[in-house]
Amino acid sequence: MAIFDNIAKAAKDFFVEEDEAAIKPAASAPAHPAATSISQSLPSYNASTQPEQRHLDHIAGLLIGDGKDFAAYMKMVKSMAAAGMNGPLLYQTAFNAFAAINGATVPGLLASAATFETALQSDRNKVLERHREKMGETKGHNIAPSALLNLTAQEQKLALEIAELTKQLQEKQQQLTETQQQLTEEKQKTQSALASYEAANASALSELQAHRKAAESFLIGSGAAMA
Numbered sequence: 001m002a003i004f005d006n007i008a009k010a011a012k013d014f015f016v017e018e019d020e021a022a023i024k025p026a027a028s029a030p031a032h033p034a035a036t037s038i039s040q041s042l043p044s045y046n047a048s049t050q051p052e053q054r055h056l057d058h059i060a061g062l063l064i065g066d067g068k069d070f071a072a073y074m075k076m077v078k079s080m081a082a083a084g085m086n087g088p089l090l091y092q093t094a095f096n097a098f099a100a101i102n103g104a105t106v107p108g109l110l111a112s113a114a115t116f117e118t119a120l121q122s123d124r125n126k127v128l129e130r131h132r133e134k135m136g137e138t139k140g141h142n143i144a145p146s147a148l149l150n151l152t153a154q155e156q157k158l159a160l161e162i163a164e165l166t167k168q169l170q171e172k173q174q175q176l177t178e179t180q181q182q183l184t185e186e187k188q189k190t191q192s193a194l195a196s197y198e199a200a201n202a203s204a205l206s207e208l209q210a211h212r213k214a215a216e217s218f219l220i221g222s223g224a225a226m227a
Contacts, residue, residue: 062119068102070113 063071077094132138134146
């Protein structure tokens with residue numbers, strides 16, 4: 001029957017490592033309905049939250065076991081789902097094949113799943129704690145400041161320097177304004193003094209010239225110049 005052929009193929013896919021070219025799906029190959037059904041029950045991510053490859057590799061490292069644990073069983077489940085199985089039959093058939101190979105038990109398999117869940121949660125807690133340290137929300141012990149904290153400190157230092165320079169600029173601006181006012185007043189005084197001098201000089205010169213002309217007129221005309 002076709003279903004058993006698919007099961008056999010799925011088991012072969014699980015136990016026989018395929019080369020890289022074989023495991024890459026063709027770009028135009030449509031997704032199998034069963035695979036689509038399984039994928040609909042898994043968390044989805046939009047384009048802005050797609051994990052980076054380094055994170056995928058890190059998580060994959062956490063799920064590496066001895067081939068007799070829940071991670072290995074889950075790999076078989078996915079392989080059989082891609083072959084066309086789903087629902088209770090999928091998980092029961094995968095378990096039967098899995099147990100036949102390594103003697104797994106249901107309690108042991110579920111306990112293995114709990115172990116992997118604990119490992120993922122523990123790793124997440126560590127990453128979150130490190131993230132809080134990077135953000136400056138907590139202070140790590142014997143850990144060098146992150147680039148984020150260094151940049152934050154530099155930003156604060158520059159902001160303080162700008163504030164100090166702004167204060168100094170305002171003070172210099174006030175000094176400039178006062179100096180300009182004094183300069184204007186001093187110019188006005190200088191212009192006023194020059195105008196006063198010009199008036200005094202012109203008055204004295206005019207008076208001198210008037211008296212000289214009078215003296216010339218009266219003295220030369222009266223013969224006093226001959227004496």
